[in-house]
Amino acid sequence: MKFGIVKFPGSNSDEDAFHAVTDVLGQEAVWLWHKDHDLRGADVIILPGGFSYGDYLRAGAIARFSPIMREVVAHADRGGLVIGICNGFQIACEAGLLPGALLRNRSLQFVSEQSRVRVENTETRFTNQYAPGQLLRLPIAHGDGRYTADDATLDRLEGNGQVLFRYVNASGVVDPASDPNGSMRGIAGIVNDRGNVLGLMPHPERAAEAVVGSADGVALFESVLASVSV
Amino acid sequence: MSRYRVAVHIVPRRGILDPQGKAVADALHSLGFDGVRDVRVGRHLVIDADASEPAAAERAVRDMCAKLLANPVTEDFEIANVEHA
Numbered sequence: 001m002k003f004g005i006v007k008f009p010g011s012n013s014d015e016d017a018f019h020a021v022t023d024v025l026g027q028e029a030v031w032l033w034h035k036d037h038d039l040r041g042a043d044v045i046i047l048p049g050g051f052s053y054g055d056y057l058r059a060g061a062i063a064r065f066s067p068i069m070r071e072v073v074a075h076a077d078r079g080g081l082v083i084g085i086c087n088g089f090q091i092a093c094e095a096g097l098l099p100g101a102l103l104r105n106r107s108l109q110f111v112s113e114q115s116r117v118r119v120e121n122t123e124t125r126f127t128n129q130y131a132p133g134q135l136l137r138l139p140i141a142h143g144d145g146r147y148t149a150d151d152a153t154l155d156r157l158e159g160n161g162q163v164l165f166r167y168v169n170a171s172g173v174v175d176p177a178s179d180p181n182g183s184m185r186g187i188a189g190i191v192n193d194r195g196n197v198l199g200l201m202p203h204p205e206r207a208a209e210a211v212v213g214s215a216d217g218v219a220l221f222e223s224v225l226a227s228v229s230v
Numbered sequence: 231m232s233r234y235r236v237a238v239h240i241v242p243r244r245g246i247l248d249p250q251g252k253a254v255a256d257a258l259h260s261l262g263f264d265g266v267r268d269v270r271v272g273r274h275l276v277i278d279a280d281a282s283e284p285a286a287a288e289r290a291v292r293d294m295c296a297k298l299l300a301n302p303v304t305e306d307f308e309i310a311n312v313e314h315a
C-alpha cells in the first residue's frame with residue numbers, strides 16, 4: 001500500500017509518519033509537497049502534525065487552501081482514506097472533511113505528554129486491529145487540541161459510532177479533571193460519517209516502537225492495511 | 231473604484247469556553263474590577279480594499295469572514311467600521 005505524506009511549511013511530524021509506515025510497517029510512502037497538484041498514486045493520505053503556516057489566523061486555516069488540499073478533498077470525496085494527525089486533524093476540520101473545530105487548550109498551556117486514550121469503536125477502517133475498549137498510551141503535543149462542536153453534532157458523532165478515541169484517566173474512565181485539553185466529551189479522535197477520514201490529536205506515528213515508549217499506535221496503521229486487503 | 235478601510239471584530243461565540251477571556255476576567259477581578267461579568271478575547275482585523283462603494287466593501291469583507299477569517303463553528307464576527315482609506 002502506498003502512503004502519501006503531505007509536507008506543509010511548518011509540518012514537523014512528517015518524518016515520524018514516513019518512518020512509521022516505511023521502516024516499521026514496511027509499506028511504500030511518497031512525499032507530497034503542499035504546492036503539488038497530484039497525489040502520486042497514494043492510496044492513503046497522511047496530513048501530519050506540526051504548525052503549518054505558523055498556525056496564523058487559526059491552526060490549519062491557511063493550510064486548507066494549499067493546492068494539495070484540493071486533491072486531498074477530492075480523494076476523500078472518492079472514498080479514499082485520509083488520516084489527519086494533530087495539526088492534520090485541525091486542517092481536516094478547517095477543510096470541512098470532519099465536523100467541529102480544535103480550540104486553544106483549556107489550560108492555555110501547550111501540552112506535551114504521554115496521553116491515555118481509550119478505543120471507542122473497533123469496527124472501522126482505522127481501528128479494527130484494536131480490542132474494544134483497549135487503553136492506549138499515545139503521545140500528544142499541542143496547544144490547540146480542545147475538540148469543540150455543537151451538541152447536535154456531538155450526539156450524531158456518538159450515535160453513529162464516529163468517536164473512535166477518548167482521553168481517559170489511569171482507570172480508563174473519561175474524567176474532565178484529567179482531560180489534557182478540555183475536549184468536549186473527552187473526544188481525542190473522530191471519523192467522518194462515511195468512515196474514510198480519520199482525525200486525532202494524539203500521535204500514533206510517534207508510538208510505533210517500544211523503544212520510544214509505546215508501540216500502541218502501530219495497530220492503527222495495521223487496521224488500515226487490514227481494511228484494504230479484506 | 232475607491233479604497234475603503236473595513237474593520238471587523240471576530241470573537242469566540244458566546245457559550246463556547248474561552249479560556250483566554252476567562253483568564254483576563256480573573257485578572258480584572260483580582261485588580262478590583264468587580265463589575266466585570268464576562269470577557270471574550272478575539273481578533274480585530276483592518277482590511278484596506280478597493281470597491282465601488284462602502285456597501286460593496288462591507289459585503290466583500292463579510293464574504294472573507296465566512297470563507298476564511300472566522301471559523302463558522304466557533305466564532306462570530308461583526309463589521310466594526312467602514313471608512314475611506
